Amino acid sequence: xxxxxxxxxxxxxxxxxxxxxxxxxxxxxxxxxxxxxxxxxxxxxxxxxxxxxxxxxxxxxxxxxxxxxxxxxxxxxxxxxxxxxxxxxxxxxxxxxxxxxxxxxxxxxxxxxxxxxxxxxxxxxxxxxxxxxxxxxxxxxxxxxxxxxxxxxxxxxxxxxxxxxxxxxxxxxxxxxxxxxxxxxxxxxxxxxxxxxxxxxxxxxxxxxxxxxxxxxxxxxxxxxxxxxxxxxxxxxxxxxxxxxxxxxxxxxxxxxxxxxxxxxxxxxxxxxxxxxxxxxxxxxxxxxxxxxxxxxxxxxxxxxxxxxxxxxxxxxxxxxxxxxxxxxxxxxxxxxxxxxxxxxxxxxxxxxxxxxxxxxxxxxxxxxxxxxxxxxxxxxxxxxxxxxxxxxxxxxxxxxxxxxxxxxxxxxxxxxxxxxx
Numbered sequence: 127x128x129x130x131x132x133x134x135x136x137x138x139x140x141x142x143x144x145x146x147x148x149x150x151x152x153x154x155x156x157x158x159x160x161x162x163x164x165x166x167x168x169x170x171x172x173x174x175x176x177x178x179x180x181x182x183x184x185x186x187x188x189x190x191x192x193x194x195x196x197x198x199x200x201x202x203x204x205x206x207x208x209x210x211x212x213x214x215x216x217x218x219x220x221x222x223x224x225x226x227x228x229x230x231x232x233x234x235x236x237x238x239x240x241x242x243x244x245x246x247x248x249x250x251x252x253x254x255x256x257x258x259x260x261x262x263x264x265x266x267x268x269x270x271x272x273x274x275x276x277x278x279x280x281x282x283x284x285x286x287x288x289x290x291x292x293x294x295x296x297x298x299x300x301x302x303x304x305x306x307x308x309x310x311x312x313x314x315x316x317x318x319x320x321x322x323x324x325x326x327x328x329x330x331x332x333x334x335x336x337x338x339x340x341x342x343x344x345x346x347x348x349x350x351x352x353x354x355x356x357x358x359x360x361x362x363x364x365x366x367x368x369x370x371x372x373x374x375x376x377x378x379x380x381x382x383x384x385x386x387x388x389x390x391x392x393x394x395x396x397x398x399x400x401x402x403x404x405x406x407x408x409x410x411x412x413x414x415x416x417x418x419x420x421x422x423x424x425x426x427x428x429x430x431x432x433x434x435x436x437x438x439x440x441x442x443x444x445x446x447x448x449x450x451x452x453x454x455x456x457x458x459x460x461x462x463x464x465x466x467x468x469x470x471x472x473x474x475x476x477x478x479x480x481x482x483x484x485x486x487x488x489x490x491x492x493x494x495x496x497x498x499x500x501x502x503x504x505x506x507x508x509x510x511x512x513x514x515x516x517x518x519x520x521x522x523x524x525x526x527x528x529x530x531x532x533x534x535x536x537x538x539x540x541x542x543x544x545x546x547x548x
Contacts, residue, residue: 131221134228135208141240152240153274156248159234163248163255164277168198170262171388172278174270174307175286175320177438178381181373182286182320183263184408185385189394191216192401195260200250200275202243202267205410205433205541212250215259227253243267247274261392271309283310283317283339284388286381288326289438304329311339316391319343320384342387350383352376357403359386366396369403374412376449377442410540412446418547423516424523428453428530431544433537435461437469443534444473454479454526458518459502459535460486463493467501470535474507481509482518486539498535515543 157164171186173179180201190197199213212219219227231249247267254262264280266273288304304326311317311333319330321344334341342348348361352370357379359366366386371378386399394402410433415421420429434443447455457478461467471481483498493501495511502509512518515533522529533543 131208131224131228134225134232135242135246138228138232138240138245139242141235141238141242141245150272150274150277152238153244153248153277155238156231156235156240156245157251157277159236160231160248160252163252166255167251167262167278168254168259170264170278170280171282171284171392172264172266172275172280172310173284173286174266174273174310175284176289176303176307176436177434177442178286178320178377178384179265181378181406181408181411182284182381182385182388183265184373184406185371185382185402186284186388187213187263188405188407189385189389189398189402190261190392192398192405193394196258198254198257198259198262199265200247200254200263201265203537203541205537206544208246211246212253214253214257219253223253224249241274244274251277266307266310269303269306269309271306273310276310279312280310280315282388282391283312283315284320284384285310285317285322285330286320286384287438288322288330289436300325301329305333308333311337313337314339316340316342318384318387318391321345321380342391344380344383344387348383348387350379350386352379357382359383359399361387361390363390366399368396368400371403372406373408375442375446377445409544410537412443415543415547420516420519420543420547424519424527424529424531426527427519427523428528429519430530430532431540432532432534433540434534435465435470435536437466437472440470440473443532444477447474447477447532450530453528453530455530455532456522456526457481457502457507458484458512458515458522458531458533459498460484460495460539461493461498461535462486462489462491462538463497464491465493465536467493467498468505471502471507472505475505478507480522481507482521483509483511484513484515484518484539486536487514487542489536489538489542492538515539515546
């Protein structure tokens with residue numbers, strides 16, 4: 127019987143009992159067994175940060191592709207299919223290629239302890255090393271210093287905004303979390319830094335100074351803002367007047383700034399910078415759903431999907447909702463029990479007419495619908511529960527067929543929706 131990537135991925139899950147165990151020892155060992163593919167990559171742009179890594183990466187990729195460059199991209203987690211994590215020279219990895227690469231990594235690991243993220247990251251690096259391209263975009267999975275992607279010396283590092291998240295792994299203060307993110311900074315390698323809280327910025331500046339890594343920092347070396355429906359970016363190379371990012375939200379202006387600062391460092395012209403704004407796509411970041419089973423069930427509704435899941439994401443989402451044309455917004459929300467649920471919901475309270483809580487299907491770490499409902503009520507949102515997204519949507523549209531409905535709270539829920547919606 128032919129192996130499928132799903133079967134090999136399932137085997138990989140059993141190689142290490144803990145889902146997250148931050149160390150690089152196992153990664154280095156497997157890379158050595160595979161003849162060190164991390165040393166054979168096209169020039170790397172390495173991205174860390176709490177919020178905005180994926181969006182910033184998407185804009186950098188759109189800009190580089192606007193220059194006619196072939197770009198590898200690695201991101202996590204995936205939403206609908208694992209293949210989304212590995213993009214080879216612009217195209218998602220094929221099932222046959224993924225199966226072959228995973229099998230090779232599994233065999234080379236020889237039954238040793240290794241986490242799922244570590245071995246699949248090595249698989250991505252191996253695929254990148256064998257496919258010609260001009261650049262490699264690597265997004266950190268968690269933290270930075272001990273993340274499985276932190277085995278390369280990049281052309282440029284990027285640190286997007288840092289906030290409190292994953293405290294159980296990264297530390298319980300902004301300074302501790304920033305120190306983990308700043309672990310991607312390499313000696314002498316320029317680092318683009320997005321807007322940061324002062325406590326985080328002090329740590330990043332100290333690490334960069336110690337390693338002689340030139341800073342390209344927001345508010346010091348580049349500035350970005352919205353003006354008259356346009357994006358205005360300025361750095362030492364001059365002023366750019368560009369379209370607003372295709373990705374919605376005021377927070378995307380800052381992400382766009384970081385992407386543009388990186389692109390300008392890499393020699394991008396104005397046309398490439400415009401492509402970065404116009405052509406970036408990033409699913410489940412205020413994504414408007416226009417086709418599929420959910421639309422068929424509620425054809426008159428305005429349906430949105432977002433995977434943000436921490437307090438900073440809640441603030442950004444509330445800002446986007448406030449700027450949409452006025453109409454009541456109803457939330458369908460499912461969250462993980464590892465998240466600051468009240469912190470996420472507090473900013474949304476002013477924008478949500480109601481919330482229906484659901485448990486995330488097939489997710490062991492889901493918060494129960496009842497717990498999510500209680501969290502919503504605690505911040506003043508009118509809330510109830512439903513057994514599924516479809517049942518929640520039908521309950522909302524039974525009262526208001528033309529409702530604006532936002533499905534939100536978790537990337538795992540977003541992935542489920544993208545798979546099920548078709």
